[in-house]
Each structure stands twice: as structure tokens, then as C-alpha cells.
Amino acid sequence: MKYEERLENVLVLGAAGKMGSGILLLTSMEMAELSLKPENKNKQYIIYALDVSQKALTGLMRYLQVQVVKAAEKKINKLRALYADRKDLIDNSEIIDQYVKDVMHIVRPVTTLESAYESHIIFEAASENPDLKIKLFSQINENSKVTPWFFTNTSSIPIGYLDKEAGLDGRILGVHFYNPPAVQKLVEVIKAEGSKPELSEFVSQYIKNLRKIEVPSYDFAGFIGNGHFMRDALYGMSLIDKLRKEEKLSFAEAVYIINKVSQEFMVRPMGIFQLIDYVGIDVCQFIMKVMKPYVKNENIHSPLLDLMMSKDVKGGQNFDGSQKDGFLKYEKGRPVAIFDIEKEAYVPIADLASKCDEKAGALPSGYTPWKALIADKNKDVKLRQYFDNMKACSCLGCKVALGYLKRSKEIGENLVKDKVAYKAEDVNTVLLTGFFHAYGPINDYI
């Protein structure tokens, strides 16, 4: 079956979720564009958007329409070529309207799994629960009228395990998009030992067509992205107790300093606690739970995340993309307060910033904010000089940052050594493109 044929009937499981909706968006546009090719004019393209509630699906369809319009506006050059033979479509606005109709016409919002039984491809973006995924895969596989391929968006569960438990006979591949899929360029692709090679060929073509970057990962729990992020987060959280003890800081003060160091001193797009909130404290806890049994010589578990969850502080995002409160409290997307775990209340950043900033010390000379640095042609030279200045400084912020950078590098090197990543370059690509870091963790700056 050719690429175009396989994409004639597709299902997205968990389509109304953050990841599912992005995958639905990208895939429905790819399918609509295939349908517009002269050779495919008589074919029927359908993508089922499956989720549990009608309410969620109503929201999904609204989201999808808005996002397709935005995408169409950006790729208007391509669309004008695609609709070149439609003499009735002259203005950009007419072409964009037609494209939105063509995409929306192939999407079928559904709540029953039976819809999946004729789909050749199942994109799965259900919650990160192995038992649920296995149940869904098994049911579809047993009832399907065709022989479907399964692409799971899991960010942590070994693909081989899902393959074996669901009895898929190698018709499964890890296709891990990053959040949000519509924007993030990176897709981690994970082959299980028994994954059929034709799935990889298809996915490579699909990722190329979406203009995304494919990075392969070994089939080891957490893969590269979470393999690095979870350990990085654990290190950040471990620093809280250390700083509280050594520097006589409150919980909120320690969180503030570590977040500041991991963002500004380390020139990252966001601090480690903001990133945990962005992903979701609940999601991080779940990923660690999945990874823990597979990682033999480390304890991939955070009692602090358990504690936060017990206090119902979960982070994550609302459906409109706004940030929920977690370690930090947010107003218009910006952190304004820090959670005090003992008082179970948020402390305004304004109340502790000056004391903590003084404690952390000034940024080393040569500092360039992350946003300016990523666009800087002399990024490498600037970073080298900046980190040399950091090494020569004895302030708390620099010391914490240097320790953090060394740990981040060690995590990256271990991912290669432990056969999670194929090579160091892949680790760096994941952090550069999936996490928008300005530099890869495996570097010689430190």
C-alpha cells in the first residue's frame, strides 16, 4: 500500500487532548493536500477524531478550524500553487477559505471505537497509561477489518512492551511529537525490536512532508527527551533541599533561585520549575512512574512531585493554552508567585525577588538573553566567553549553574552510553529543537 493510500483512512485516539489535537491538525492538513492532487481526486480521505466526550470534540473542531486558518495563512504560497487550476479562487482569502473547508470536510469527530475498524493508521495520543493504551490497541487490532499500523505518541513507555502486550506483531512505532505538535519541529521516532521496517519508511516520509525533524531513539523508557528532562528535573528538585540547608533559604526562595539559575544563568527559555509546570506536575509524576521499573541504577522518582500532587497542585495547561498554576503561579503566562509548600500558599515574587537576586549574585558578564542568543550568528563564541566568565565567578548563582550544566552534560552522555540515544548529536538535537535550548547539553563549554 502506497503512502497516499495508507493515509486514506486514519484515526486519532485522544484527539481532543493537547497532543492529539496537534497530531489531528497536522495529519488532516497532510491528507487534505494529498486529496487535492489530480491523481487523488476520486479518492475518499477520512480522518476520525476520537475522544470520550462530545463537549471536548466540539471544542476540538473549533480549535481545528482556527488552527487550519493560521496554518493556511502561513503557507499561502504553497496553497496558491495547489489551487492553481481553480479559476474561481483568485484572492488569498478565497484560497484560504477553500482550504479550510477541504480540511474540515475530511475530519469526522467520533466517540466510539468502532470507527477505527476500517482505519489503516491509528495515531494514539491517549493519556500516558500503559494499560489503557494496550486495551485500546488490542480492541482495535482484534476487530479491525484491515491490518492497521499503530503510531503511539507515548513519551516514555517502551514500544516493544506495548507491541507484545497488545499482540501487534511489529505493527507499531513510537512517533513522539513535542508539545505543541503544530509548532514544535522535533519528532522522536522509536523502533521496537520487532517493528516492521515499512512503518519507519512511512513515518520518515510523513515527518518529511510535515517539515519536521526526525530523531531516532532506542526503545528505552523515557527515550531521549524525557530521559534527559526527567533527570534534569530531579536534579533541579534535589537542589531545593541543598540550598535550604546550606543557604538557610525558605522553600519558595530556593525554588525562585533554582528557577532563575536554570533559566537566566544557564540561558534556557524557561526555568526548570516553569518547565515542570508547563509539562504538568501530574504528567511528570506519571512519566517517572513509567520509567522507574526500567532504570536499574537510578531512582527515577520524586517525593516532592508526590507531595505537590497530594496538595492538588498539578500545573499543566488549559485547553486554550493558558498555564495552570504549579510550582509557580502565572498571570498572563508570566510567573508572579512561588508555591510555599509548608504554608500551602503562593508567595508573591515581588516579596522575595530582591533578597534572592542578591543571594544569587549578578549574571556573569557577556550574558545574552536566550531569545537574542538563539538568533545570534556568533552564538558559539558568545557562549564560550560567557561560560568562561561564569567559571571565574564565585557567586552562588554561578556555582549552582555550573553544577547544573555538568549534571546536564552527564545525563546526556549517559543516554548515549546506556543506549538510549544513538549518538551525542541526537541528544543535542532533541534539546535544541524539542526544548528550544540555545546549546546542546553535550558540549565543551564547561
Added chain:
Amino acid sequence: MKLRRKVYMVAGYNTISMGSGRKEFHPKKPRPGLEDYMKEAGQGVLKQIGGSHHVDECVVGNFIAARYNKQANLAGFFPFIDEGLKFKPCVRVEGACGTGALALATGIKSVLAETADVVLVIGVEVQNSVKAVYGADILAAAGWYKERKDGHAHFFPGKFSDRAGAYYARFGFEKTRQAMAIWFKNAIENARLCPTAQEYHNKVEDLMGLGLMRANPKAFVENLNVFDCSKVSDGASGIAIVSEEGLKKCGIPLSEAVEIKGLGMAEYDITKPPADPTKLETTAVAVKKAMDMAGISKEELATVECHDCFTIAGIMAVEAIGLAEHGNGADFIIEGHTARNGKIPFNTTGGLVGWGHPTGATGVHQAVTIWEQLTGKTGDAQINIPQDRPYGLSINMGGDDKTLVSIVYKKNI
């Protein structure tokens, strides 16, 4: 042809050119409407000429508010600007991006026809009402509608990208791109000296780096980067066109006025492509007419406001004026002759690339800038006007070198 009566311009006024780049601009927040810009510019002029009772006629230049703002019949806004304008003769004119100078020409002709001694002229456009991708549809109306289907998504950038491509092929890519980047740099640096300019707040250090950025045909056009293009702007400019009697009536001394010495207008068939895409042929015709009417040579010009809707149009304008031979315009710019400290400073408040391009207002803005320069009112952007070169020249272009108006102005010494 000669002007048979003395005609002056006085009391220029520019609103801010609003759009991306200005700190006050936020695409999702409410902004002033068309009528607000007209009112600000109109009242700015009326204040300087002693009030609306001095005005005999009004002209508004606007390209296409009917589509950007769902508003036509713009002449009806003059009494809204000032009640004293009620029942005065008012007219709206249109010639795409050359609209502003067509409005000026209309005012000049009223004074020459002796139907008016004082004409209030306003140019206005409010374009940030739609995203640029849809604005491209609207602006495409400046070309022939039958070309739209096969034209580029970004229709006019596409037209001038084709011109740039032809120019690269004929005269060399490297030097042309270098000159285009210098044009951009000069535009931004000049705009930083003018508080109403859209790029007034621009703080970018490496302007040449931006100017030399490679074109991205997938996202935009083949031969231009986004910095080669004027931005989407909202704004209005106003000025009064007066006779000698008008000057007296308004109580304005001659030193505060510039005299119109030459007016050149020319039109090209909108259904035809340019005979030579590396030349602005109609521009050259209009400039020659204006210079001949003024009876001056290019060596007598102190400053030029040209229609640099795209940086490549700046290079071609230099050649159309005759300051450089065909193919040597880029060298002229690279040698620094168009910079504010050069032989003949161009676009001293940023031009279309730096000050902004509220399409229907641009021609009037050009006149206001030259009036300011020749009367010493340009503030930080003021250049030296040599005694022996008391002339300024403006070139306003509608469409792809289709509707042209060029004006020669003289400082009153």
C-alpha cells in the same frame, strides 16, 4: 509647460505612521480609525493656517478604504474634521500608492485654475485592519485584476521581486544586494531621527545583517527579503496648497512656504508589463516633465523623496532621475551618495521603508518632508540645504510604475 501662477505648499502635518515596529502598536488592541487620522492631520494643518475659514477647497487622497475599512465617500469627513468645512467643495482622488501626490496635483490644479487660493489636502490610509496576507489581496487592486490569479500570493512584493531578479541577472547580484541592504540601513537610521516614523523605535544594531538576509521563496518571494519591503501602515498627512493671495490670507510668511516649481504626471498601460523590468520608465518620464517645468538640472537638487516601496525601487529611482547610468544605481548608493550626509540625501525621514507607507498618504507625506527640510522644520532629521541647491524632488508611484507624479519644490530664500 510652465505653471502660470505661483503655487506654494505650507503648514504640513504628519500623524504617526502606525504599525509593527511602533511601541504603541498592538494588532489585537483597538486603534484610531480612518476618521481619527484624517481629523488629526486636517486639524494639524488648519491650526497653522489660521482656521478652516481660510480654506476654499479640500482634497483627500485615499487608495482603498472601501476594502480596508468598509468606507467610501471620504470627502464627507472634511466637515467632521472641522465644522467650518461644511458646504466647502471636497473631493476624493485615487491612484493606488500614487494617490497622495494625485491629491496634491488636484490641489495644485485648483489653485492654477483660480477656483481656490487655499486647498486643504490630506492623504490617508488605515491598513492594519487586516492581516498582511489579506492586505496583499487588497493592494493587488493597484495592478490589473486579470493578473491576480497567476500573480504571487504577495502580489506587489512578487512584482518587484521579479524586477529585482531581472536587475540581479543583468547587473550582478552581489553589488545590487549590497546596495539594497545599504538602502534599508539608511532608511532605518533616518527614521530613528523622526518621531512620527514607524521605525523610530528600531534599535537593531546589525542593520546590514538584516538587509543582507537571504530571500525565503517558500515563505515570501524569490528575490526580496522582508526588510526590502515597506511595512503595513496606518497614518495620514496633510498640507495646504496656496496661491500668493492664499499665503497672505493665512498670514504665513514666504519663508515658511515652499514654492512648487514643477509638476510631472505620467501614466502607463495597467494591462501591460514593463517594457524593461530593470527600469522605472514611467518614473523617468514624470521626473523629466517636473524638472523641465522647473527648468532645473539634477545637480540643483538638495534632497529627494522617492517611492521606495521596495529597496530595489530605490536603486531604480536613482537611475530614473538620471543621477546614475542604467545599471550604476547600486554603485551610487554603495558610494554613499544617497545617505543623509551624501551628495544628495534621499528619504531623510526614512521613506516608505523607514517612515512607513500608509499608501494613500505617502505622496502627501513626501511633500510634508520636503516642506520641512526646505523650511528648517525637520528637527533631528534636518539636513543642510545648500544656498546654490534650494530644490527638493518627490516621486510618488501608483502600481508597478503605472501612475506617476513627480514634484519639484523650491526653498524661498
